[in-house]
Amino acid sequence: MWERIKEILEIKGRHLEGLLRKATVRGVGIGYKVVGGEVTDELSLVVLVTRKLKPLEDIPPSHRIPREIEGVRTDVIDVGVVRVSPPEPTALRRDRLRPAPGGCSIGHVRVTAGTMGCLVRRGKERFILSNNHVLAATNLGAKGDYILQPGPADGGRVPEDGIAELAEYVPLDFSGVNQVDAAIARPFSQELVVDEILDIGVPLGAGDPELQQEVLKSGRTTGLTRGHVGVVEATIDVLYGERKVRFEGQCVIPVPGFSRGGDSGSAIISADRKIVGLLFAGSEEATVFTPIRRVLQALKVEL
Amino acid sequence: MTRVDLEKAREVLRRHRAWFFSLPGVVGVGISSREGEAVIEILLEREPSSGDIPAEIEGVPLRVRTVGELRAQREDVGAD
Numbered sequence: 001m002w003e004r005i006k007e008i009l010e011i012k013g014r015h016l017e018g019l020l021r022k023a024t025v026r027g028v029g030i031g032y033k034v035v036g037g038e039v040t041d042e043l044s045l046v047v048l049v050t051r052k053l054k055p056l057e058d059i060p061p062s063h064r065i066p067r068e069i070e071g072v073r074t075d076v077i078d079v080g081v082v083r084v085s086p087p088e089p090t091a092l093r094r095d096r097l098r099p100a101p102g103g104c105s106i107g108h109v110r111v112t113a114g115t116m117g118c119l120v121r122r123g124k125e126r127f128i129l130s131n132n133h134v135l136a137a138t139n140l141g142a143k144g145d146y147i148l149q150p151g152p153a154d155g156g157r158v159p160e161d162g163i164a165e166l167a168e169y170v171p172l173d174f175s176g177v178n179q180v181d182a183a184i185a186r187p188f189s190q191e192l193v194v195d196e197i198l199d200i201g202v203p204l205g206a207g208d209p210e211l212q213q214e215v216l217k218s219g220r221t222t223g224l225t226r227g228h229v230g231v232v233e234a235t236i237d238v239l240y241g242e243r244k245v246r247f248e249g250q251c252v253i254p255v256p257g258f259s260r261g262g263d264s265g266s267a268i269i270s271a272d273r274k275i276v277g278l279l280f281a282g283s284e285e286a287t288v289f290t291p292i293r294r295v296l297q298a299l300k301v302e303l
Numbered sequence: 304m305t306r307v308d309l310e311k312a313r314e315v316l317r318r319h320r321a322w323f324f325s326l327p328g329v330v331g332v333g334i335s336s337r338e339g340e341a342v343i344e345i346l347l348e349r350e351p352s353s354g355d356i357p358a359e360i361e362g363v364p365l366r367v368r369t370v371g372e373l374r375a376q377r378e379d380v381g382a383d
Contacts, residue, residue: 107377107378111377112377112378112379113377113378114376114377114378131375131377133375133377134377138375151378153378154378181375211334211335211336212336220378221378230335230344230368231331231333231334231335231344231346232333232334232335233313233316233333233334234331234332234333234334234344234346235320235324235331235332235333236330236331236333236346236373237324237330237331237373238373238374238375239372239373239374239375240374240375250331250333251333252331252333252344252346252370254368254370259376260376261374261376261377261378261379262376262377262378262379263376264375264376264377265377279376280375280376281373281374281375281376282373282374282376283370283371283372283373283374284371285368285369285370285371286346286368286370286371286373287376288331288373
């Protein structure tokens with residue numbers, strides 16, 4: 001199945017921009033085709049729209065969604081105003097995926113689950129990037145601990161779902177001011193991971209977040225969502241359980257439903273597919289991320 | 304946004320950061336923009352009571368936004 005998903009991911013990559021330009025389209029994913037209310041075993045390109053336009057005749061030809069793209073059937077799903085992605089595309093993200101792409105479920109053995117953000121490099125070595133509170137259990141982890149894909153809350157078990165070992169993390173300071181919530185894990189082998197991020201494709205390096213910039217994220221819980229950067233250079237208090245932890249130099253996406261629990265560790269990506277941030281916190285109303293260059297610098301890695 | 308505005312907002316924010324966090328329900332403060340002008344945005348856990356927060360400080364407009372509790376976002380089933 002994974003081979004077919006990879007093929008469809010490539011096809012999707014070629015058509016994503018064109019599809020997103022069409023009226024009411026809010027996202028594109030991969031899921032099982034639904035016919036007459038029944039889920040089939042055929043993988044399809046799922047096109048998320050804010051409302052289905054009817055009848056077909058009213059839609060200008062350039063805004064119609066083709067029934068098939070490069071041999072892959074499409075499935076149009078009405079998601080209303082996008083808050084969360086529908087179950088099919090996100091179900092895939094909670095599965096065991098080998099190789100594992102960015103945007104899927106991951107977690108330290110002692111946590112529930114978060115998101116595998118993307119791969120980062122130091123010399124020739126590639127690491128998985130996510131948060132300290134996902135890969136290092138909020139300072140409780142030790143170098144060499146098992147990292148599971150999917151995360152324990154999604155059924156990941158030791159040892160069969162082990163994909164990496166905790167390599168390094170930036171300790172969270174509960175009484176001081178923090179710059180990042182970040183950690184890296186070393187895959188057990190390079191064949192277990194890929195550079196692709198689900199629903200996005202291969203990222204094109206690092207960028208700086210800017211006010212009002214349109215951004216995307218691809219996360220384990222809410223899938224692909226879109227928003228914009230509303231606040232920069234922010235000092236923020238974030239709750240870790242009952243403990244309040246202060247961060248500085250952060251960015252805020254003031255878009256309801258942009259992320260939920262389990263999306264921590266997602267890469268924040270600009271429209272030109274550069275990674276601009278690492279998501280780590282949020283509420284129903286807003287999402288908080290760290291500018292990616294701060295993260296890379298703190299861990300001494302590159303994209 | 305002109306550079307002077309942004310620099311001024313940054314400077315005012317830096318000097319008054321502790322005061323912003325002393326206001327009831329404040330969970331964050333940062334720089335935003337409105338119609339090309341830099342503003343200071345204050346993030347609140349709950350709706351403010353009227354009069355809690357002034358409209359501007361040293362000529363820099365203040366804008367409030369209610370965001371609720373900001374939490375570390377790993378899957379919350381059974382977390383912590």
